[in-house]
Amino acid sequence: xxxxxxxxxxxxxxxxxxxxxxxxxxxxxxxxxxxxxxxxxxxxxxxxxxxxxxxxxxxxxxxxxxxxxxxxxxxxxxxxxxxxxxxxxxxxxxxxxxxxxxxxxxxxxxxxxxxxxxxxxxxxxxxxxxxxxxxxxxxxxxxxxxxxxxxxxxxxxxxxxxxxxxxxxxxxxxxxxxxxxxxxxxxxxxxxxxxxxxx
Amino acid sequence: xxxxxxxxxxxxxxxxxxxxxxxxxxxxxxxxxxxxxxxxxxxxxxxxxxxxxxxxxxxxxxxxxxxxxxxxxxxxxxxxxxxxxxxxxxxxxxxxxxxxxxxxxxxxxxxxxxxxxxxxxxxxxxxxxxxxxxxxxxxxxxxxxxxxxxxxxxxxxxxxxxxxxxxxxxxxxxxxxxxxxxxxxxxxxxxxxxxxxxxxxxxxxxxxxxxxxxxxxxxxxxxxxxxxxxxxxxxxxxxxxxxxxxxxxxxxxxxxxxxxxxxxxxxxxxxxxxxxxxxxxxxxxxxxxxxxxxxxxxxxxxxxxxxxxxxxxxxxxxxxxxxxxxxxxxxxxxxxxxxxxxxxxxxxxxxxxxxxxxxxxxxxxxxxxxxxxxxxxxxxxxxxxxxxxxxxxxxxxxxxxxxxxxxxxxxxxxxxxxxxxxxxxxxxxxxxxxxxxxxxxxxxxxxxxxxxxxxxxxxxxxxxxxxx
Numbered sequence: 001x002x003x004x005x006x007x008x009x010x011x012x013x014x015x016x017x018x019x020x021x022x023x024x025x026x027x028x029x030x031x032x033x034x035x036x037x038x039x040x041x042x043x044x045x046x047x048x049x050x051x052x053x054x055x056x057x058x059x060x061x062x063x064x065x066x067x068x069x070x071x072x073x074x075x076x077x078x079x080x081x082x083x084x085x086x087x088x089x090x091x092x093x094x095x096x097x098x099x100x101x102x103x104x105x106x107x108x109x110x111x112x113x114x115x116x117x118x119x120x121x122x123x124x125x126x127x128x129x130x131x132x133x134x135x136x137x138x139x140x141x142x143x144x145x146x147x148x149x150x151x152x153x154x155x156x157x158x159x160x161x162x163x164x165x166x167x168x169x170x171x172x173x174x175x176x177x178x179x180x181x182x183x184x185x186x187x188x189x190x191x192x193x194x195x196x197x198x199x
Numbered sequence: 200x201x202x203x204x205x206x207x208x209x210x211x212x213x214x215x216x217x218x219x220x221x222x223x224x225x226x227x228x229x230x231x232x233x234x235x236x237x238x239x240x241x242x243x244x245x246x247x248x249x250x251x252x253x254x255x256x257x258x259x260x261x262x263x264x265x266x267x268x269x270x271x272x273x274x275x276x277x278x279x280x281x282x283x284x285x286x287x288x289x290x291x292x293x294x295x296x297x298x299x300x301x302x303x304x305x306x307x308x309x310x311x312x313x314x315x316x317x318x319x320x321x322x323x324x325x326x327x328x329x330x331x332x333x334x335x336x337x338x339x340x341x342x343x344x345x346x347x348x349x350x351x352x353x354x355x356x357x358x359x360x361x362x363x364x365x366x367x368x369x370x371x372x373x374x375x376x377x378x379x380x381x382x383x384x385x386x387x388x389x390x391x392x393x394x395x396x397x398x399x400x401x402x403x404x405x406x407x408x409x410x411x412x413x414x415x416x417x418x419x420x421x422x423x424x425x426x427x428x429x430x431x432x433x434x435x436x437x438x439x440x441x442x443x444x445x446x447x448x449x450x451x452x453x454x455x456x457x458x459x460x461x462x463x464x465x466x467x468x469x470x471x472x473x474x475x476x477x478x479x480x481x482x483x484x485x486x487x488x489x490x491x492x493x494x495x496x497x498x499x500x501x502x503x504x505x506x507x508x509x510x511x512x513x514x515x516x517x518x519x520x521x522x523x524x525x526x527x528x529x530x531x532x533x534x535x536x537x538x539x540x541x542x543x544x545x546x547x548x549x550x551x552x553x554x555x556x557x558x559x560x561x562x563x564x565x566x567x568x569x570x571x572x573x574x575x576x577x578x579x580x581x582x583x584x585x586x587x588x589x590x591x592x593x594x595x596x597x598x599x600x601x602x603x604x605x606x607x608x609x610x611x612x613x614x615x616x617x618x619x620x621x622x623x624x625x626x627x628x629x630x631x632x633x634x635x636x637x638x639x640x641x642x643x644x645x646x647x648x649x650x651x652x653x654x655x656x657x658x659x660x661x662x663x664x665x666x667x
Contacts, residue, residue: 016522017515018394018494022633027612031265031279033239033286035347045635050621074515076395079428080633081612082330083237084346105398105430106330110346163362165223176348177248180356183217183225187253187358190216190227 001115003173007096008142009069011133012059017074021107024078024086038085039092060093064136070143072129073100078107087111097143099150101126112166115173117145119160129158145171203469205366206435207401210341210466214324216358226361228353229323230340232309233260233296235287236614237328241351242290253357255295259318262287262301263308265614268577268604271301280615294354307580307606310334310422310548314414315582317447321436321463326353331548331630333424337417338444339436339466341401344425364431365399365475368468370406373482378663380558381416382550382628382647384409385423386488390498392478397429400476403468404434408482414443415552422549423630426495435467489535489660490632490645492523497632499535501650501662507531526634527642528622535660538644542625543574543655544637545648546604547611550628551579553586555648560592562652562666568600569658575602575617577609601655613638626654 029041046058054061060068071090077100078086087110090098097117111118121129132139132152139153145167150158169176180187204212217225238260245251252258265280267273275281284301291298299306305316310331313319321339326332330344349359369388389396402424409420417434424432434440441460444450451459486500497520499506508520508531524531529538545551545559556578568574576596578584584606587593593603610617611629619625619641628651629636632643644660653661 015515015518017519020494020631020633022612022631022636026635026639027264027614028639030236030614031277031283033243033283035240045639050639076398076428079394080330080425080631082328082332082344082346084240084328084348087346102395102398104395104428106344106346106425110348113346113348164221165219165360176360177244177250177352177355180225180352180358180360181250184356186217186225187227187356191357194227 001173001175004096004115004117004145004170006142006144007069008140010065010067010137010139011070011072011129011141012065012068013130013133014059014071014073015130018076018079019073020080021078021083021086022080025083025089030083030085035088036092038089039094042089042093067094069094069096070141071095071098072126072133073098075101075123077103079104082106082110084110084114087114087116091116099126099129112170113176115170117143117170119150119162121158121160125158201471201473203472205468205472205474206339206403206433206466207341207364207366207431210322210324211363213322214341223360223362225358226324228326228357228359229257230318230325231258231353232313232325232327232332233258233350234264234309234327234329235262235283236264237347238290238350239283239286240347241354242294244351245294245354250355252294252296252354255297257357258296258354259313260287260291260296260298261306261309261312264608264612266301266607267615268607268609268617271605277616304581304585307578307583308548308551308608311551311579311583314338314418314443315447315580317444317450320444320450320459321440322466326359330425331422333430333432334418334422334548336421336424336432337414337434338440339433339463341431341433343430364401367397367400367402367429367476367478368474369402369404369478371408371480371482372406373408375408375411375482378487379482379485380647380649381412381419383485383488385420386490386495386498386645387485388480389423389427389495390488391480392427394426394494394496395428397424397427400429401431401433402427402429404432409434413554414439415554418552419549423495426630436463487647487650487663489650490643491527491529491535492520493526493632493634494523495630495632495645497523501535501660503535505529505531505533505535536662536665537659539624539659540626540644540654541572541623542619543572543651544577544610544625544627544629545575545651546577546579546609547629548579548608549630550648551577551583553583555628556583556587556592559648559652560595562649562663563599563601563656564595566599566656568655572655572658574600574655575604575610577604578606580606610637612636613641626651626660
């Protein structure tokens with residue numbers, strides 16, 4: 001997993017509530033056995049017409065936002081399925097940070113395990129950042145994870161909260177499994193004393 | 200000090216292996232269901248690091264999302280689907296995991312198979328790389344969906360790093376009337392609390408109306424907990440739970456069974472336990488439900504009308520409603536029963552068990568599918584299919600003009616060949632009405648099995664009371 005420290009990019013506004021995982025990556029694209037290559041189909045239904053041509057009005061098809069690494073969205077982003085293909089698709093497209101009023105639980109976990117930073121902010125601050133983002137190519141934002149700050153295009157600073165363990169893992173690009181395997185003695189001890197499961 | 204705990208607290212506390220300073224816990228996982236879509240990258244991860252599956256004996260695999268529901272003797276036409284299913288077979292062989300292959304009668308949707316085999320047990324923690332894993336909470340098992348990184352974590356360590364959910368309780372009081380099913384109850388609950396209402400929560404379901412449900416009904420309720428935003432949905436185990444599990448292939452036997460039941464009886468919320476949030480409803484408020492939009496919270500009673508976005512004061516919500524109506528091709532104020540359908544789908548981990556199939560068959564018997572409607576029944580497992588065939592239900596469906604299929608996820612998420620075309624509209628017993636869920640441009644109305652069967656007969660959404 002790549003380390004996350006600071007990120008400076010144009011932010012793409014997607015002011016929709018309840019953006020679900022089928023919107024992020026429809027099920028028909030889940031037949032891959034790899035983690036990569038899903039970016040081409042990110043937001044497939046929103047991005048493309050049925051004949052495969054791009055829908056000009058969709059934010060990530062507009063010239064100013066094609067290389068956005070930050071997405072600003074409505075509440076309950078990532079609701080629905082547990083498919084990790086959703087964060088894989090975002091990451092493969094180049095999105096490294098999503099800012100929204102709230103996220104669905106499983107999506108939240110899946111994203112942090114892939115080095116994507118999810119930032120929760122109150123709706124008023126989202127509205128302000130959305131307005132900023134709509135300014136387009138000249139309006140970059142900087143996210144500093146260590147300081148837990150977003151610096152807007154006008155220099156305004158917004159502080160954000162982040163789970164301390166997730167922050168530690170993101171900043172150091174840590175693999176959970178390696179950390180847990182170091183506790184295998186504790187797991188074995190638990191297995192030895194656990195006799196509830198009598199199958 | 201109040202030491203009273205909820206059922207969820209008890210399940211959580213009995214599985215904590217280690218607690219970090221920040222409160223994150225390492226939690227032991229007793230049961231792991233694996234399917235073909237969310238596992239290949241996890242097995243590859245193990246291979247790359249030279250790791251094994253820690254407890255293959257606690258792991259069970261079955262292909263369900265991608266499998267064809269037509270003739271199984273032929274090779275799978277879709278190359279990508281075939282590769283994914285072959286990858287699961289290879290991974291299970293390489294890592295020593297038990298697999299129900301496509302030709303095994305026990306094959307089916309993992310959330311149907313787990314309980315059916317007695318793999319799902321009260322008091323356990325159970326995970327699967329699928330958000331509908333909450334289904335198993337019907338047995339008093341702390342069950343939840345996980346992503347592929349977490350699948351790999353469980354395979355390697357038999358644990359997960361978790362933060363505890365808040366406690367939420369949904370009580371539905373009253374006597375369940377005829378014609379109101381588990382599906383109507385959970386859709387009404389989602390309509391009330393919203394698709395994000397349960398975010399961060401474990402929901403315990405209680406109250407006379409909910410407790411009166413059969414195990415299969417309870418599974419339907421817990422299955423859709425995630426559509427209310429909650430990863431975990433729970434019922435306290437009771438005599439119905441024990442009766443369902445007794446004698447199942449993987450259930451405990453003999454003295455172990457007796458000991459297990461004694462323990463399972465302790466798995467309930469203490470009377471004085473306090474929940475972070477309580478929702479109380481009365482079953483008399485609830486009519487048969489149907490969705491009109493593209494989120495499971497977009498529900499109305501079948502005798503209601505498509506809602507009017509102009510009456511919505513929240514701008515974000517109004518925008519979403521307008522978008523949904525445009526996608527669904529509906530106009531505000533239209534009676535729900537005027538909505539014509541092209542397809543009726545009876546299946547999915549929500550509603551593909553034998554009671555669901557019986558309920559649909561009882562509506563269909565002696566009737567015919569309306570002209571121009573494609574109707575299909577996809578049983579939840581090979582064993583459900585076998586029971587239905589022993590009861591002659593397959594013939595009732597076939598004579599009415601339904602297609603009688605092999606077990607799998609099928610049109611619930613349109614990964615295999617079963618899908619809606621652009622603009623096609625379905626009455627579906629599945630769990631999600633998201634844009635494109637049942638095929639690009641497809642339109643979904645979520646309903647109970649009896650309502651889907653009735654819609655197939657009439658060619659439009661219909662109130663069961665109006666079925667002549």
